[in-house]
Amino acid sequence: MLPSRPAIRRLLVPASMPRPTGPPVAPDTPVNTPARLSLISRHLAPDYPINTPYTVERLPRTIDTSLLPSSQTRRMSSQPEHPTLLIPGPIEFDDAVLQSMSHYSESHVGPGFVVTFGETLSMLRKLFQTTDPTAQPFIISGSGTLGWDLVAANLVEAGEDVLVLSSGYFSDGFADCLRVYGANVTELKAAPGTKPQLPEIEKALSEKKYKAITVTHVDTSTGVLSELKNLSALVHKVSPDTLILVDGVCSVACEEIDFDGWKLDGVVTASQKAIGCPAGLSISMFSGRAMKAFQSRKTPPSSYFASMKNWTHIMQNYEAKKPSYFATPSPQLIHALHTALTQILSRPVAERFALHKAASDRIKKAISDLGLKQVASNPNEQAHGMTAIYLPETVTQADILPKLAKKGVVFAGGIHKEIGTKYIRFGHMGVSVLDPRRGDVEKALDALENGLTECGYQKA
Numbered sequence: 158m159l160p161s162r163p164a165i166r167r168l169l170v171p172a173s174m175p176r177p178t179g180p181p182v183a184p185d186t187p188v189n190t191p192a193r194l195s196l197i198s199r200h201l202a203p204d205y206p207i208n209t210p211y212t213v214e215r216l217p218r219t220i221d222t223s224l225l226p227s228s229q230t231r232r233m234s235s236q237p238e239h240p241t242l243l244i245p246g247p248i249e250f251d252d253a254v255l256q257s258m259s260h261y262s263e264s265h266v267g268p269g270f271v272v273t274f275g276e277t278l279s280m281l282r283k284l285f286q287t288t289d290p291t292a293q294p295f296i297i298s299g300s301g302t303l304g305w306d307l308v309a310a311n312l313v314e315a316g317e318d319v320l321v322l323s324s325g326y327f328s329d330g331f332a333d334c335l336r337v338y339g340a341n342v343t344e345l346k347a348a349p350g351t352k353p354q355l356p357e358i359e360k361a362l363s364e365k366k367y368k369a370i371t372v373t374h375v376d377t378s379t380g381v382l383s384e385l386k387n388l389s390a391l392v393h394k395v396s397p398d399t400l401i402l403v404d405g406v407c408s409v410a411c412e413e414i415d416f417d418g419w420k421l422d423g424v425v426t427a428s429q430k431a432i433g434c435p436a437g438l439s440i441s442m443f444s445g446r447a448m449k450a451f452q453s454r455k456t457p458p459s460s461y462f463a464s465m466k467n468w469t470h471i472m473q474n475y476e477a478k479k480p481s482y483f484a485t486p487s488p489q490l491i492h493a494l495h496t497a498l499t500q501i502l503s504r505p506v507a508e509r510f511a512l513h514k515a516a517s518d519r520i521k522k523a524i525s526d527l528g529l530k531q532v533a534s535n536p537n538e539q540a541h542g543m544t545a546i547y548l549p550e551t552v553t554q555a556d557i558l559p560k561l562a563k564k565g566v567v568f569a570g571g572i573h574k575e576i577g578t579k580y581i582r583f584g585h586m587g588v589s590v591l592d593p594r595r596g597d598v599e600k601a602l603d604a605l606e607n608g609l610t611e612c613g614y615q616k617a
């Protein structure tokens with residue numbers, strides 16, 4: 158059951174939470190540059206090495222501190238001044254979500270926390286739009302990648318076949334993770350900015366019996382959106398026993414997901430993207446069918462921490478408001494997630510998806526008006542929580558990202574191994590699009606237009 162209205166109010170602005178102290182900061186107060194250094198992510202330094210297996214490596218160079226924000230940063234809330242983080246996750250956080258993390262220390266098996274955790278699990282069912290009592294939510298300390306391990310260690314056994322639909326860097330990562338656990342992976346790869354199409358998926362499914370098919374709902378490396386409803390209908394028609402497992406790390410809470418209606422078997426996600434909670438939680442939902450597949454394994458799960466055997470009864474106990482322990486959860490992060498989900502569910506989720514779509518349409522139009530192309534070229538395959546933008550030929554990431562940073566906007570560089578240096582990524586999820594008073598989208602679009610002009614770009 159959801160908390161009552163006064164309880165929700167208390168949750169959104171908890172009276173016991175310490176407020177930020179210190180004198181208020183005027184909107185244009187210059188930032189103390191060295192002290193701000195820690196706030197700056199690698200996205201401000203596009204030529205800083207990021208050491209990922211699929212990324213075009215960049216030459217190391219010292220961070221130029223003159224790039225750090227000055228009067229261009231604004232105070233958006235009770236948070237300290239900071240550049241507006243518009244990468245595709247982590248995203249900007251709402252004050253109440255952040256303040257929830259200042260909760261006093263409490264026992265992870267104490268009655269207060271058990272209720273909070275239980276309610277959080279129940280709220281996840283609403284976010285995923287499932288009323289099926291056999292569906293099982295999991296919230297485990299870890300990042301989005303842990304969701305891949307949950308799938309690979311529990312739902313697939315060594316030697317079993319998995320079809321991975323690859324639409325970019327993150328789909329490839331999911332495939333790698335499955336291989337680590339011994340799955341026999343077939344990847345259907347698409348050119349950068351596209352996704353595998355239904356006819357080729359149908360062909361692949363009819364050639365071999367797959368235990369599972371994985372799809373990355375939004376591949377954050379390209380901004381390509383995969384369609385789930387028709388895909389699931391196809392899999393149910395051609396290969397009804399195949400489990401349909403979705404990487405929803407960059408889609409849950411900004412793209413529609415009808416878990417029951419579309420007959421999905423698993424969606425894994427993380428706290429730091431459209432859900433709008435700090436990083437550190439692996440969040441997932443598995444169908445009754447997936448849980449049965451897990452229970453009928455011939456071999457034990459091939460992970461200890463990521464074992465559903467260890468976690469399922471813990472989640473069930475918490476949801477039934479009974480204390481339980483396998484490994485210590487992070488109460489502060491769970492409080493933040495509870496607040497974020499309470500906020501999300503205070504309005505119909507369809508409204509939230511529609512607002513993300515409207516903001517995305519506006520952003521994509523502005524980008525096209527600037528004469529720029531998107532990595533995801535087909536409008537039906539474009540994500541609504543991020544946009545991957547090809548740079549003009551005369552402009553590099555090293556030119557534009559620092560200019561954006563000077564204007565107080567943080568975008569991310571490209572990470573697709575074939576085209577990584579040619580594009581930048583603009584994340585538009587959560588409060589940045591849902592709270593128009595912040596002006597984040599306008600600020601970003603202005604910064605992009607002016608930054609490109611400073612780089613010498615003129616629309617043809």
Ligand SMILES: Cc1ncc(COP(=O)(O)O)c(C=O)c1O
Binds near residue numbers: 404405427
């Ligand atoms: C689609 C997708 N899957 C998986 C991940 C991995 O998540 P994390 O970095 O939280 O481990 C990411 C991260 O950005 C992602 O975008």
